[in-house]
Amino acid sequence: MMEKTKKAVILLSGGLDSATTLAIATDAGFDCYALSFGYHQRHCIELKSAEAVAKSIGVCEHKIIEIDLAAFGGSALTDEKIAVPLDNPSLDSGPIPITYVPARNTIFLSYGLAFAEVTGSYDIFIGVNATDYSGYPDCRAEYIAAFETLANLATAAAVENRGKFAIHTPIIALSKAEIIKKGVSLGVDYSLTHSCYNPDSAGLACGHCDSCRLRLRGFAQAGLKDPVKYAENL
Amino acid sequence: MMEKTKKAVILLSGGLDSATTLAIATDAGFDCYALSFGYHQRHCIELKSAEAVAKSIGVCEHKIIEIDLAAFGGSALTDEKIAVPLDNPSLDSGPIPITYVPARNTIFLSYGLAFAEVTGSYDIFIGVNATDYSGYPDCRAEYIAAFETLANLATAAAVENRGKFAIHTPIIALSKAEIIKKGVSLGVDYSLTHSCYNPDSAGLACGHCDSCRLRLRGFAQAGLKDPVKYAENL
Numbered sequence: 205m206m207e208k209t210k211k212a213v214i215l216l217s218g219g220l221d222s223a224t225t226l227a228i229a230t231d232a233g234f235d236c237y238a239l240s241f242g243y244h245q246r247h248c249i250e251l252k253s254a255e256a257v258a259k260s261i262g263v264c265e266h267k268i269i270e271i272d273l274a275a276f277g278g279s280a281l282t283d284e285k286i287a288v289p290l291d292n293p294s295l296d297s298g299p300i301p302i303t304y305v306p307a308r309n310t311i312f313l314s315y316g317l318a319f320a321e322v323t324g325s326y327d328i329f330i331g332v333n334a335t336d337y338s339g340y341p342d343c344r345a346e347y348i349a350a351f352e353t354l355a356n357l358a359t360a361a362a363v364e365n366r367g368k369f370a371i372h373t374p375i376i377a378l379s380k381a382e383i384i385k386k387g388v389s390l391g392v393d394y395s396l397t398h399s400c401y402n403p404d405s406a407g408l409a410c411g412h413c414d415s416c417r418l419r420l421r422g423f424a425q426a427g428l429k430d431p432v433k434y435a436e437n438l
Numbered sequence: 439m440m441e442k443t444k445k446a447v448i449l450l451s452g453g454l455d456s457a458t459t460l461a462i463a464t465d466a467g468f469d470c471y472a473l474s475f476g477y478h479q480r481h482c483i484e485l486k487s488a489e490a491v492a493k494s495i496g497v498c499e500h501k502i503i504e505i506d507l508a509a510f511g512g513s514a515l516t517d518e519k520i521a522v523p524l525d526n527p528s529l530d531s532g533p534i535p536i537t538y539v540p541a542r543n544t545i546f547l548s549y550g551l552a553f554a555e556v557t558g559s560y561d562i563f564i565g566v567n568a569t570d571y572s573g574y575p576d577c578r579a580e581y582i583a584a585f586e587t588l589a590n591l592a593t594a595a596a597v598e599n600r601g602k603f604a605i606h607t608p609i610i611a612l613s614k615a616e617i618i619k620k621g622v623s624l625g626v627d628y629s630l631t632h633s634c635y636n637p638d639s640a641g642l643a644c645g646h647c648d649s650c651r652l653r654l655r656g657f658a659q660a661g662l663k664d665p666v667k668y669a670e671n672l
Binding site for chain 2: 272275278300306308309310311314315321350351354
């Protein structure tokens with residue numbers, strides 16, 4: 205008799221958080237279907253990282269979807285006319301940052317739900333994190349809970365009682381240092397990941413955008429050296 | 439002083455239901471931002487209809503987003519290997535049809551939410567209909583209510599109390615005949631719309647897929663002649 209496997213869809217950006225999330229899902233015994241999105245001018249670097257992470261940790265399938273969020277604009281991550289903030293003084297507080305992409309996680313999770321339904325997965329993992337970065341509305345637990353409710357009304361799989369969808373956010377309450385320590389304990393190779401919003405033409409991280417600064421602080425607080433290369437010594 | 443306008447995003451497929459929905463939103467005084475998606479092999483015909491409808495009724499902007507739902511498959515509308523059912527005996531009942539596209543309306547509404555946030559709209563109109571076709575899980579009122587809850591947690595606009603999103607489904611409880619009569623009363627030119635899942639190479643409707651049959655029955659029950667051309671006389 206074949207052993208019944210548990211399948212999960214993992215949203216994989218190529219960054220530190222989603223790489224750790226994939227390692228956690230794999231460690232929990234799931235056969236993982238990774239889903240990545242090309243949606244902004246830096247997507248080549250990120251997708252290369254996502255592919256390297258998926259290969260390193262091991263997945264059943266890695267699907268990359270090109271989506272045109274630049275058609276809407278409204279964010280420093282999708283609109284070339286809006287600059288990525290550097291050395292932002294309000295790293296831990298303040299208004300919702302200009303790197304917020306309107307409805308991004310809702311769009312990502314919607315595609316994740318489609319992939320889950322087609323692959324017969326009922327578990328969807330997303331590496332949102334509310335502790336280090338509370339500025340994004342679509343990284344909060346109440347948002348994720350609302351999406352889970354929606355998923356169980358939206359799909360044929362749920363309506364026909366073939367299964368109940370769960371949205372897993374295993375790192376939502378961890379600090380960046382705790383995420384890194386967890387990943388290291390699971391063997392994640394963070395040299396493969398990419399976090400920078402503002403890399404140079406060679407793909408080197410800037411060290412000054414919010415994402416780089418949170419990452420560098422996390423490694424420092426974990427007592428570890430960040431293995432990725434930066435454009436300058438930091 | 440400039441008069442304050444009400445803006446709305448309308449999901450516009452080029453079909454009969456969404457054309458009527460756009461006419462209803464316009465009649466209610468909204469400045470409309472139409473959003474269409476190219477997502478399957480028949481999208482050229484549908485998008486041409488959507489453009490004609492948007493032009494005929496009048497919108498502030500019509501944005502067309504190409505999305506790759508064929509990457510997932512799992513539906514007769516996105517997977518060329520799955521045939522569209524013709525002369526299906528279970529038109530009003532039975533299991534969820536094979537033309538169901540996994541998580542489609544969730545993906546569409548997510549993009550609609552992004553467009554709404556960027557344009558400063560808090561009203562999103564979608565032409566779902568639960569009476570004639572109860573087979574699709576993501577056309578039901580409880581699904582729409584769950585998406586509205588999600589929208590008000592997902593976005594910067596909602597978190598910063600700039601407004602509250604509402605998802606409008608003005609034709610959800612109408613029969614196809616009632617939708618047609620409503621549209622005719624608002625001046626909708628149904629000759630511009632396209633409903634067929636299975637058009638011939640010239641774009642003529644087949645008359646035998648579920649979508650054609652519901653449309654033809656609706657016109658018959660409304661006592662009107664369908665102005666679109668069919669591949670054969672029906």
